[in-house]
Amino acid sequence: MSSHIKTGESMKTDEAGKKMGMWLFLYTEIILFGGLFVLYAVYFSKYTNDFIEGGKELNRVFGVVNTVILLISSFAVAASITAVQKGQRKIALWSIGGSLGCGAIFLVNKYFEWGHKIAIGIYPNSEKLLDGPDGQNLFFGLYYVITGLHGIHIIIGMTFLAVAFGFVLAGKVTAHRFALLENAGLYWHLVDLIWIFVFPLFYLVI
Amino acid sequence: MEKNDHIFGYRTLFAVLLALLTLTGLTVGASFIDMGKLNVWVALGIASVKASLVLMIFMHLKFEGRALILSFLSTVFFLAIMISFTFWDIAFR
Numbered sequence: 001m002s003s004h005i006k007t008g009e010s011m012k013t014d015e016a017g018k019k020m021g022m023w024l025f026l027y028t029e030i031i032l033f034g035g036l037f038v039l040y041a042v043y044f045s046k047y048t049n050d051f052i053e054g055g056k057e058l059n060r061v062f063g064v065v066n067t068v069i070l071l072i073s074s075f076a077v078a079a080s081i082t083a084v085q086k087g088q089r090k091i092a093l094w095s096i097g098g099s100l101g102c103g104a105i106f107l108v109n110k111y112f113e114w115g116h117k118i119a120i121g122i123y124p125n126s127e128k129l130l131d132g133p134d135g136q137n138l139f140f141g142l143y144y145v146i147t148g149l150h151g152i153h154i155i156i157g158m159t160f161l162a163v164a165f166g167f168v169l170a171g172k173v174t175a176h177r178f179a180l181l182e183n184a185g186l187y188w189h190l191v192d193l194i195w196i197f198v199f200p201l202f203y204l205v206i
Numbered sequence: 207m208e209k210n211d212h213i214f215g216y217r218t219l220f221a222v223l224l225a226l227l228t229l230t231g232l233t234v235g236a237s238f239i240d241m242g243k244l245n246v247w248v249a250l251g252i253a254s255v256k257a258s259l260v261l262m263i264f265m266h267l268k269f270e271g272r273a274l275i276l277s278f279l280s281t282v283f284f285l286a287i288m289i290s291f292t293f294w295d296i297a298f299r
Contacts, residue, residue, distance in 0.1 A: 200249035204237035
């Protein structure tokens, strides 16, 4: 047992340990998406022109809007932690709610983006992709896998934030004990981090 | 010792958001200028700056202890090896 001195509530709970646990999990997520980015990198170098052509098919406006939305949502989540630390419960609740709203808008955008692509015959195993150049098939395959996996993480992150919202509402998250909200926030920031790299690699390919 | 004594003010957080939005604009702007092979690297460079801001401020890494900082850097190091060694491999096939 380590012998550093803790006071008050954190004597019964291990706030630092919980945070470290979350970070360790985040590292596995980084490697998970990192592996997918390795795939992207290798095939981009092999099929550069096909990737450029594929990138042109993606809608930049959607990409920029989604990027901005996630950045704002990360700000909101960070602000909610400041609010909890300052004992400002209402601000915390509104901030978390704001992040959830941003996440919902992101998912709606994704629905329209994918819907449009599918409608014009671009989806995994579609005839258009199978008959077309290999590089384009790979580009869109990676697009669907990476943004799909990312979308699943948005849903998980929103669930986590919603749980944290409930605990803040119930008064269980306090200025001395907020690892739950902090960890939900960390997970959400990771989802934002991944998108920060997805956006230029898929939407701004030249 | 608990390092959670540090609180980021709303103004700081908002300033970081503005910086992130500006960098996003920069990335989009740069994508309209044809720099050939350099474009990808510029885009990744700007993305890395954005990521650093999110990590240091929003995710609080700037004020975390050694265990967190070292373990995070190790992960990045591992990622760097995973990516660069893969390239090293395919470059010689």
